[in-house]
Amino acid sequence: MSATTTKHLRTALIVLIAVLAFVATYQVAEAADRGTQPAGEPAALPVADGASPACACCGNSGTGEPIEGAAAVEGDVQRISVDATSGYDPNVIRLTAGVPAEITFSQASGCMAQVMSEDLGFYEDLTGGPKTVRIEADVLQPGEYSFSCGMQMVFGTIIVE
Ligand SMILES: [Cu+2]
Numbered sequence: 001m002s003a004t005t006t007k008h009l010r011t012a013l014i015v016l017i018a019v020l021a022f023v024a025t026y027q028v029a030e031a032a033d034r035g036t037q038p039a040g041e042p043a044a045l046p047v048a049d050g051a052s053p054a055c056a057c058c059g060n061s062g063t064g065e066p067i068e069g070a071a072a073v074e075g076d077v078q079r080i081s082v083d084a085t086s087g088y089d090p091n092v093i094r095l096t097a098g099v100p101a102e103i104t105f106s107q108a109s110g111c112m113a114q115v116m117s118e119d120l121g122f123y124e125d126l127t128g129g130p131k132t133v134r135i136e137a138d139v140l141q142p143g144e145y146s147f148s149c150g151m152q153m154v155f156g157t158i159i160v161e
Contacts, residue, residue, distance in 0.1 A: 070094040077102055082156070084108040084115060084126055088147075091156040095135075097142045103158075104132045114150025120158065123150070 069090030071078035078096055081104045083089040095101050105115050108126040115131075116123040120139060124131040145158040 066092045068092045068094065071096065071101055071103075073099060076100070079104070082106065084112050086112065087154055088156040093156065093158045095140055095158060095160045097140055097160050098137050099140065100137045101135045101140060102132050103135070104130055106130050111151065112149050112154065115147060116150055116152075117145060117147035117158075119145035120147065122147075 067088075067090040069080055069082070069092070071080035071093065073096060076099070078099045079102045080090075080093055080095075082093070084105045085108055093103065105124065105126055107129050108115070113127045114123065114125050115133075120133075120135055122133045122135070124133060140160050142160050145160065146155055147158060148155045
């Protein structure tokens with residue numbers, strides 16, 4: 001065997017080892033990913049401390065089941081509270097037309113840190129604590145309105161009747 005051939009073989013061997021090492025690392029990483037999301041079970045919702053990757057919650061909550069809630073009319077105002085820690089609960093809010101509404105969104109972080117509605121004209125930051133959005137009676141005409149997280153990835157509906 002010539003010196004040149006030996007050199008080439010050695011180079012090829014080194015490349016082969018590098019490729020194998022890369023593939024092995026990749027498979028280990030993939031297995032670790034699977035470990036956190038067992039097949040057939042929904043992924044756990046991230047905790048609401050902002051430590052989870054941005055918008056990891058959006059994938060789950062954006063396609064979540066409808067959770068209906070109706071505002072309670074108290075005197076000349078109707079009120080409802082919405083848990084915004086991981087998706088909106090409720091995410092379908094029923095309001096009475098012509099009565100001012102106060103919707104209180106809970107403190108939230110990460111993907112859910114802001115709540116907004118172009119339809120109803122509000123934008124609030126929820127990282128500092130709960131915020132109450134007041135919608136005046138003249139705005140609350142019968143119809144369906146949309147609200148969402150600040151990234152417009154997690155949505156809720158307000159139905160005024
Ligand atoms: Cu988001």
